[in-house]
Amino acid sequence: MTFRLLLTLLLLGLSVVAQPRTMTITIDDLPFMVASHPQYLPNAQRVTKELLRVLRAHRVPAIGFVNEGQLQVAGEVDARIRLLQQWLDAGMTLGNHTYSHPDLNSVSIEQYQHDIVRGDVVLRRLLHPQQPLYFRHPMTHTGDTQAKKDAIDAFLAARGYKITPHTIENYDFVYNVSYVRALRNKDVALQKKLRDSYLNYTLAVTEFAEKISLPIFGREIPQTLLIHANNLNADCLDEMLRRFEARGYRFVTLDEVMRDAAYQTKDTNVSRNGPTWLWRWMKSKGMNVSFRDDPEPPQWVMELYRQN
Numbered sequence: 001m002t003f004r005l006l007l008t009l010l011l012l013g014l015s016v017v018a019q020p021r022t023m024t025i026t027i028d029d030l031p032f033m034v035a036s037h038p039q040y041l042p043n044a045q046r047v048t049k050e051l052l053r054v055l056r057a058h059r060v061p062a063i064g065f066v067n068e069g070q071l072q073v074a075g076e077v078d079a080r081i082r083l084l085q086q087w088l089d090a091g092m093t094l095g096n097h098t099y100s101h102p103d104l105n106s107v108s109i110e111q112y113q114h115d116i117v118r119g120d121v122v123l124r125r126l127l128h129p130q131q132p133l134y135f136r137h138p139m140t141h142t143g144d145t146q147a148k149k150d151a152i153d154a155f156l157a158a159r160g161y162k163i164t165p166h167t168i169e170n171y172d173f174v175y176n177v178s179y180v181r182a183l184r185n186k187d188v189a190l191q192k193k194l195r196d197s198y199l200n201y202t203l204a205v206t207e208f209a210e211k212i213s214l215p216i217f218g219r220e221i222p223q224t225l226l227i228h229a230n231n232l233n234a235d236c237l238d239e240m241l242r243r244f245e246a247r248g249y250r251f252v253t254l255d256e257v258m259r260d261a262a263y264q265t266k267d268t269n270v271s272r273n274g275p276t277w278l279w280r281w282m283k284s285k286g287m288n289v290s291f292r293d294d295p296e297p298p299q300w301v302m303e304l305y306r307q308n
């Protein structure tokens with residue numbers, strides 16, 4: 001083998017390994033997504049500690065979206081606010097996910113605006129005044145009428161908020177309901193089966209997001225993962241991040257992802273659903289790319305969820 005050939009092969013190998021992919025991790029329903037836990041605080045403390053330990057170990061600058069309504073429980077207000085402070089102390093940032101997690105489809109513009117305002121009382125105290133403000137709509141429902149969408153968009157902008165998109169979601173709330181029940185029943189085999197399926201499904205939807213961005217943008221775009229602060233992710237996040245890293249992902253801030261040209265595409269979606277922004281951007285660009293291959297969770301997972 002000549003030196004030149006060896007060098008070519010080496011460079012080829014390097015370019016495969018160094019395939020640059022970026023992702024930002026966004027975690028909703030802070031401090032803790034309840035799924036029929038008898039005791040909120042001990043669960044919330046354990047999940048917060050574990051999520052932050054894993055995020056730090058993988059050097060992930062994540063953002064957590066808060067429902068301040070969760071903080072207002074007599075005797076626990078300080079302890080619950082401390083959970084949010086832990087996110088900031090760990091180098092993460094926080095955003096507003098409304099006070100009480102209302103569905104924009106089923107409340108008025110005024111009610112929703114009220115919930116946004118109540119949703120950042122503690123947040124504005126905790127965040128540095130220079131920090132950008134991010135908002136995520138519950139269920140990513142951004143308006144089922146043009147009037148609602150326009151009014152809330154304008155209201156958020158006037159309060160200094162940027163709307164947070166997502167390009168990958170993995171039904172973690174569905175898996176989590178069965179997972180919490182399996183934890184309660186000490187059903188170790190089912191816990192493992194759910195974790196394995198969840199991780200495989202997460203990677204399948206990630207691959208889909210990578211692939212579908214090609215016909216829409218002509219390239220792979222930075223991805224935004226949406227998951228929740230729950231027991232399932234506390235127990236799966238380490239392995240999930242490992243698998244992302246094996247696909248060449250580097251984790252970046254939401255700010256950085258939002259600067260990408262793809263994220264400047266308008267979202268003109270008006271509907272009762274909360275689809276991924278890849279779908280919204282595709283529609284806004286007047287394209288008609290099929291999302292038929294977007295994977296669904298396995299049938300048994302959906303059936304188990306419906307039994308709860």
Ligand SMILES: [Zn+2]
Nearest residue numbers: 028029138139
């Ligand atoms: Zn939520």
